[in-house]
Amino acid sequence: MSDNPQSFNPDTTDLDRLHPAVKREKADVESGTEQAPMWVIFLGFIVAIIAGGQLGPNVGGFDFNVSNPFASSRFPDPRPVDGTAGAALDPLQMAMKKGAATYALCGGCHQGSGLGVPGAFPPLAGSDWVMGGTERNIRVVLHGLQGPIKINGADFAAPAPMPPQGAVLSDQDVANVLTYVRNNWGNKGSLVTKEMVAAVREKEKARTAPWTGPELEPYAKAEVAAEPAK
Amino acid sequence: MAQPAENDIDSDSLRRAAIDRSVKGPVLFLFTNAAFWLMASTIVGLFAAVKQVFPDFLDENWLWFLQYGRIQPAHLIALVYGWGIPVGLGTSLWIMARRTGQELKTGRSLMLVAAIFWNIAVTAGILAVLFGGSTSVEWLEFPKFLWPVLLICFLVFAWPMVSMFARARHPEGFMISAWYILGACIWFPWLFTTANVCIHCIGDLGAIGAGINAWYVNGVILLFFVPVGVGSAYYFIPKVTGQPIASQQLAKIGFWLLAALGGWSGMQRFMGGPLPAWMPAFGAMAGVLLLIPVGVVGWNHHLTTLGKHKLVQTSPSLRFSFFGALFYPVSGLIYALLSAFWTGANLQFTLAWYGFQVVSLYGFFSMCMFGAIYYIVPRLVGCEWLSVRLIRNHFWFSVYGIGAIVVTSIICGLQQGGDINDPEKWNLSFSNVVLNIRPYIVARAVAWGLITWSNVWFLIHLMLMVAGLGRRSTAPTLLPSHDHDDGLPSISHPSKA
Amino acid sequence: MSDFRKFVLRIGILFGLPWFFLIVGPVMKYQKLAPIAYDKDKDGVDGQYPPSVIHRQGQLVYAREGCVQCHSQMIRSANLGLDGWRKGWGQEQEGRTAEPVRSNTLRDYLGEPFAFLGIQRTGPDLANVGWRITDRAKMHQSFYAPRSVNQWSTMPSYRQLYTVQKAQGQKSKLALDLPEEFHPGKGWEVVPTAEAEALVDYMISLKKDYPVPGMAAAMAAAAQPKK
Structure with missing residues (x-):
């Protein structure tokens, strides 16, 4: 119910409509004048000390030309090292690590377990093709594969064609993923290097169509000459 | 306002109602526009999060303007300039008018014009960002020529507020809210002008320009959104609870420390980088020191609401303000973690910085603004909020959303930082970083979805009120005190508020 | 008062x-601030520091596309992060360096209207990406179809920077080599626009790890055991 203040006429005005809500507002009360408790001051000092710790050497002498006060410091190398100090990471280990990441491209068909899908996608684990000649393996990855093939004696009469990866993967990537495939899931194979892949790529640079089983027979046991890794 | 005698209550209320009527036009216009921008911004935020994880979603050739690099800035521009500043100005205007006990006598039409031009400028800015005019300067991505328009429109609102403060002859109660708002009115134009003049007009500042950019972004958060939010909380929490602010001394410490430290902070965003070393170091120090005013204000609000938790449950305005005030220390803590060298180095260039921006803009500032809107709007339109259900949906979905964003941003930041800085992975491609943050970006999308949903209810409710379709009643719309009992009828407490 | x-x-x-x-x-x-001249004896190189300026036209395209949202352009000091030690974030792309890539200084960005230091690292740092790009066509391919290069990538596909045109007999010299699923189809080819070329020029110009004058001497001095 709105009040009827004397200075306004009885017609409803905005003010009358606004009035009730305003009328029920609580009055302001003078705020407390207590002292801030001691522990607030104490905590404040602790924060200030932590804050001060951000300065110190980080300030770089307030020099406009110093962006990094630690630029000439030598920091210990945090990266993991295998073997003697100063040696590069073992090429096989590096290839396995990187190959595992690249294998994500292959896992869709050949599965993470390397077992493939019977009848559709050949297995890689324990496969005689994988453990066979690198000449064949590199060609399969670079240009793809189609048509019926025989893996470990089992027929893959109408497997899905394997898409070529040569355009998508660099020589190093192909080498890594082949090394991984040849050394994982109980396979005991050897290192494939990028020079080997490059040599095959160069030799077969005219090739556009995917390989078929019969075409790859001559390469079944052939190894690419491995140049000493740099 | 001093304790009024019986007869004075009526004339006192009439005076306050007159003040309300004098600011009604500009404030409602700002609130309405801001609410639409909030809706737009949250939808775009949801979409941006989806695009970051599924870039091929809606990736037709002709939809090239929906790429992440364009819609993410659009999302933030809408949130900051479309929602944040207008709603802040609206709330500030009302609070300043009430606190100084003065009506807004002239300049109303000018304010409406300014608000319209502000909208035009923000729209133009967002369209420009989407269609190829982005400057890629964080929070200043709109084309160079727009900033004077925004500045002038802001000053049209800020100037009357400053003069109201100047003319206040009887400091009405303890003026802490007015201090914060006055501060915001001075700081924002200063920040905005400096950043734009340096980056766009002086130009060619290389890495210093980037440093100024970081200083600006943090400055706007610390010296506009924080003061307006805190000022609003300092007004509404005592107002609704009827309790005094617990300690004047703490309030003053909180204000002056913020004023002293806010300008020093920001450049620690680029710690370890090209900026002269002492600048990020000072920023880091200020960022950690800011824990003091943040903690002090949080403690003050806690003391003020002690024993009044029933009211927190029933009053929508107090509920939102209380929650917002609760988020102030949370955002302050996150800021300190981001600023200190030891923890911040790991969180640098991760989602944690975006999380901080959202927590302070939405978790703290916006919740305080919602509290203000739920209080102010009935007093401007003369009717009460229609539906308890709409308010509850708005509140709870906002809480779920902002809670999700806080948690996912921090954890994602730790994950991302850990992956980027992990010595074991020094020679691997970025694939593990990208794949590992995926679930957190999905969570971010879900969180924005929840927030969008909450704002649907808010927008509808606000539109109904502005159209005058609220409840005609003298009793306020209160939430039932035991919330999730949907079966029970809503209990409206007798008019104690 | x-x-x-x-x-x-x-x-x-x-x-x-x-x-x-x-x-x-x-x-x-x-x-x-002005470039500083190198001392040939102490620093081992000639010329001035910084030696080159970035490609400004390309930087405009970089700004327009919002690349700064996901990529940073600053190598941090080794005490704060792994940046300098990461493979490929400096000149050395294949092997393992003995020293970390140096952190960036103010002069590294001299000549840039605004340094896009970065908002987030959803993708690798680009401060020294110029050394990573050996093949322009590959760079174009990763702009046009990022997921054809890195399957896990969430980078947007910037097809608006490329024109799909009818193949006129011989393949155009500039046409991109794309795998089948990303190819527009037989008889069509994808050719970069001037903006795409500018962007690649800009990326190639991003090399910020040339020596800092006097740094070699300072590091040698620091390595001396203190008396």
């Missing part, structure tokens, strides 16, 4: 201090 004026003055001073020391001062100092 009235309370109001005192209040405003206090705020002005408190904010004015950082404004002056963090903004005004550094801006004035920066404008006087």
Whole structure:
């Protein structure tokens, strides 16, 4: 119910409509004048000390030309090292690590377990093709594969064609993923290097169509000459 | 306002109602526009999060303007300039008018014009960002020529507020809210002008320009959104609870420390980088020191609401303000973690910085603004909020959303930082970083979805009120005190508020 | 002085201090910053530091596309992060360096209107990406179809920077080599626009790890055991 203040006429005005809500507002009360408790001051000092710790050497002498006060410091190398100090990471280990990441491209068909899908996608684990000649393996990855093939004696009469990866993967990537495939899931194979892949790529640079089983027979046991890794 | 005698209550209320009527036009216009921008911004935020994880979603050739690099800035521009500043100005205007006990006598039409031009400028800015005019300067991505328009429109609102403060002859109660708002009115134009003049007009500042950019972004958060939010909380929490602010001394410490430290902070965003070393170091120090005013204000609000938790449950305005005030220390803590060298180095260039921006803009500032809107709007339109259900949906979905964003941003930041800085992975491609943050970006999308949903209810409710379709009643719309009992009828407490 | 004026003055001073020391001062100092000449004997190279400027046209495209949202362009100091030790974030792309890539300084960005230091690292840092790009066509391919290069990538596909045109007999020299699923189809080819070329030029110009004058001497001095 709105009040009827004397200075306004009885017609409803905005003010009358606004009035009730305003009328029920609580009055302001003078705020407390207590002292801030001691522990607030104490905590404040602790924060200030932590804050001060951000300065110190980080300030770089307030020099406009110093962006990094630690630029000439030598920091210990945090990266993991295998073997003697100063040696590069073992090429096989590096290839396995990187190959595992690249294998994500292959896992869709050949599965993470390397077992493939019977009848559709050949297995890689324990496969005689994988453990066979690198000449064949590199060609399969670079240009793809189609048509019926025989893996470990089992027929893959109408497997899905394997898409070529040569355009998508660099020589190093192909080498890594082949090394991984040849050394994982109980396979005991050897290192494939990028020079080997490059040599095959160069030799077969005219090739556009995917390989078929019969075409790859001559390469079944052939190894690419491995140049000493740099 | 001093304790009024019986007869004075009526004339006192009439005076306050007159003040309300004098600011009604500009404030409602700002609130309405801001609410639409909030809706737009949250939808775009949801979409941006989806695009970051599924870039091929809606990736037709002709939809090239929906790429992440364009819609993410659009999302933030809408949130900051479309929602944040207008709603802040609206709330500030009302609070300043009430606190100084003065009506807004002239300049109303000018304010409406300014608000319209502000909208035009923000729209133009967002369209420009989407269609190829982005400057890629964080929070200043709109084309160079727009900033004077925004500045002038802001000053049209800020100037009357400053003069109201100047003319206040009887400091009405303890003026802490007015201090914060006055501060915001001075700081924002200063920040905005400096950043734009340096980056766009002086130009060619290389890495210093980037440093100024970081200083600006943090400055706007610390010296506009924080003061307006805190000022609003300092007004509404005592107002609704009827309790005094617990300690004047703490309030003053909180204000002056913020004023002293806010300008020093920001450049620690680029710690370890090209900026002269002492600048990020000072920023880091200020960022950690800011824990003091943040903690002090949080403690003050806690003391003020002690024993009044029933009211927190029933009053929508107090509920939102209380929650917002609760988020102030949370955002302050996150800021300190981001600023200190030891923890911040790991969180640098991760989602944690975006999380901080959202927590302070939405978790703290916006919740305080919602509290203000739920209080102010009935007093401007003369009717009460229609539906308890709409308010509850708005509140709870906002809480779920902002809670999700806080948690996912921090954890994602730790994950991302850990992956980027992990010595074991020094020679691997970025694939593990990208794949590992995926679930957190999905969570971010879900969180924005929840927030969008909450704002649907808010927008509808606000539109109904502005159209005058609220409840005609003298009793306020209160939430039932035991919330999730949907079966029970809503209990409206007798008019104690 | 009235309370109001005192209040405003206090705020002005408190904010004015950082404004002056963090903004005004550094801006004035920066404008006087000039390249420094190398000392051939001490630094091992000729010329001035910084030796080159980035490709500005390309940087405009970089800004327009919002690349800064996901990529940073600064190598951090080794005490703060792994940046310098990461493979490929400096000149050495294949092997393992003995020293980390150096952190960036103010002069590294001399000549840039605005340094896009970065908002987030959803993708690798680009400060020294110029060394990573050996093949322009590959770079174009990763802009046109990022997922054809890195399947896990969430980078947007910037097809608006490329034109799909009918193949006129011989394949155009500039046409991209794309795997089948990303190819527009038989009889069509994808050719970069001028903007795409500018962007690649800009990326190639991003090399910020040339030596800092006097740094070699400073590091040698630091390595000496203290007396």
